[in-house]
Amino acid sequence: MFLQPLQYDEPLFRPPGEARSAILQVTTGCSWNKCAFCEMYTSKQFKIKSFEELKPEIKILADFYRGVSKKVFLADGDAFVLPAKRLIPVLEEIRSRFGRLQRISSYAMPKDILSKSDDELKELRELGLKLLYIGIESGDDELLKLVNKGETFDSTVEGIRRAHNSAIDTSIIIINGLGGRLFSEQHALGSAKIISRVNPRFLSTLTLSLPYGLEHFQSRFKGEYIQQTIVELYKELKVFIENLDVENVIYRSNHVSNNLVLEGTLSKDNPRLLKQIDEAIQITPGHIKPSLPLFL
Ligand code: SF4
Numbered sequence: 001m002f003l004q005p006l007q008y009d010e011p012l013f014r015p016p017g018e019a020r021s022a023i024l025q026v027t028t029g030c031s032w033n034k035c036a037f038c039e040m041y042t043s044k045q046f047k048i049k050s051f052e053e054l055k056p057e058i059k060i061l062a063d064f065y066r067g068v069s070k071k072v073f074l075a076d077g078d079a080f081v082l083p084a085k086r087l088i089p090v091l092e093e094i095r096s097r098f099g100r101l102q103r104i105s106s107y108a109m110p111k112d113i114l115s116k117s118d119d120e121l122k123e124l125r126e127l128g129l130k131l132l133y134i135g136i137e138s139g140d141d142e143l144l145k146l147v148n149k150g151e152t153f154d155s156t157v158e159g160i161r162r163a164h165n166s167a168i169d170t171s172i173i174i175i176n177g178l179g180g181r182l183f184s185e186q187h188a189l190g191s192a193k194i195i196s197r198v199n200p201r202f203l204s205t206l207t208l209s210l211p212y213g214l215e216h217f218q219s220r221f222k223g224e225y226i227q228q229t230i231v232e233l234y235k236e237l238k239v240f241i242e243n244l245d246v247e248n249v250i251y252r253s254n255h256v257s258n259n260l261v262l263e264g265t266l267s268k269d270n271p272r273l274l275k276q277i278d279e280a281i282q283i284t285p286g287h288i289k290p291s292l293p294l295f296l
Contacts, residue, residue: 030077110159
């Protein structure tokens with residue numbers, strides 16, 4: 001296992017693209033912590049760390065990663081919930097300790113972006129905050145309510161646009177299978193619509209994971225949830241990709257939860273990606289349901 005320079009409040013999550021980044025836990029847990037499909041931070045009480053706590057940690061990270069990494073990821077769940085006036089000194093300290101950085105990034109909810117002014121977003125960008133990972137999960141308002149996401153199609157589009165207008169890139173996550181069989185088509189179409197509207201720099205699809213089992217998720221889902229087979233999940237993904245209208249979006253479906261690994265640039269690679277999905281549909285027995293990975 002990779003040696004960590006700090007004692008983190010576990011469990012600690014970071015996007016696959018931040019595997020080599022220095023991770024600074026500016027918050028623990030998630031301020032929302034209510035999404036029906038997410039168990040990442042249910043064991044943690046949300047807390048914001050003080051600047052005094054973070055300062056020595058930034059120094060340790062800068063010393064440890066000197067010459068190794070030029071990227072810093074702010075954890076946990078939605079570190080961007082911090083008001084700009086608390087984030088700015090943290091970013092300034094990171095810059096002063098690390099020197100020239102490639103980027104600083106963080107998970108964010110659209111409401112975290114909307115709570116900041118354009119001037120604040122631009123200042124954060126100038127201090128190195130170049131990428132926000134946003135788990136929008138779906139573009140369908142009915143499904144967003146059923147999983148208690150706390151965001152809507154409109155709030156999500158507005159939040160992402162505000163980030164883009166301040167030159168902050170976004171990496172968007174959609175969850176394949178989030179609505180089960182009953183909501184599959186509207187989920188795929190709504191998600192394609194919202195991605196087409198915002199045209200993010202990066203897009204990834206995960207597959208719904210059920211670490212505590214199907215019944216537990218069904219008890220949190222505010223409607224009827226019927227689990228899909230793997231073939232049905234592939235078909236949902238196909239509808240999603242077929243209906244995208246985007247340019248130069250770097251797409252990855254390579255998370256541990258995914259049964260089929262897909263990588264490409266949308267829309268240039270759409271024909272190849274759709275062909276890969278068709279081939280997977282043909283060779284996968286129709287009755288098999290996804291296994292249950294331990295983590296989302
Ligand atoms: S999906 Fe994101 S916003 Fe929702 S509970 Fe999990 S960490 Fe929080």
